[in-house]
Amino acid sequence: MGLIALRHYLNPWDAELARGMLDSAGIEAVVFDQNTVYMNWLYSNAIGGVRLMVHEEDLAEAAELLGEADFARPHCPKCGSADIEAKAPGGIFAFLSTILLGIPHFFISKKAHCKRCGHEFSTNK
Numbered sequence: 406m407g408l409i410a411l412r413h414y415l416n417p418w419d420a421e422l423a424r425g426m427l428d429s430a431g432i433e434a435v436v437f438d439q440n441t442v443y444m445n446w447l448y449s450n451a452i453g454g455v456r457l458m459v460h461e462e463d464l465a466e467a468a469e470l471l472g473e474a475d476f477a478r479p480h481c482p483k484c485g486s487a488d489i490e491a492k493a494p495g496g497i498f499a500f501l502s503t504i505l506l507g508i509p510h511f512f513i514s515k516k517a518h519c520k521r522c523g524h525e526f527s528t529n530k
Contacts, residue, residue, distance in 0.1 A: 408435060409461050411468060413454040417442055420455040423471055430470055432463045450490075481519035481526065488520045491528075 414420040417439035427434040437456040442449045449455070459467045480487050517528050 407461060408458040409464055410437075410456045411459045411464060412457045412471065414457065415449055415454050417455050420457050423457050427457075427459065427467050427470060430466075432459060432467050432470070434459050434467065481517075481522060481524055483524040483526075484519060484522040486519055486521040489517045490520060491517055 411434070412420075412423065414423070417436065420436045420439060424434045424436050435458045437458055438452055439455050441452060442455055481489055516525060518525050
């Protein structure tokens with residue numbers, strides 16, 4: 406009856422949104438590592454993102470609920486994979502935003518790269 410990771414999110418607010426959705430359906434969920442990511446954005450990829458944890462017996466129902474409302478992260482339009490990464494803007498803008506302002510490049514970037522098939526696409530909707 407332990408906790409198990411249901412999903413991993415790049416940012417804490419998506420994880421909290423999913424947690425709220427599960428809580429409203431009566432499924433207890435906990436978000437792990439959100440404070441680490443709030444303190445330093447650059448750690449998100451290093452620690453595997455923010456984890457949404459649920460009890461093992463609720464795993465199937467929670468996955469079904471979140472599968473119907475997949476707002477977590479974009480998927481590759483070519484192969485459907487969720488294993489994507491933001492494509493960093495280059496030059497002085499990326500340096501200033503990441504180092505001096507503390508705003509990571511993946512927050513600003515609107516382009517993505519699929520790690521599975523290599524397709525590059527825009528995340529703008």
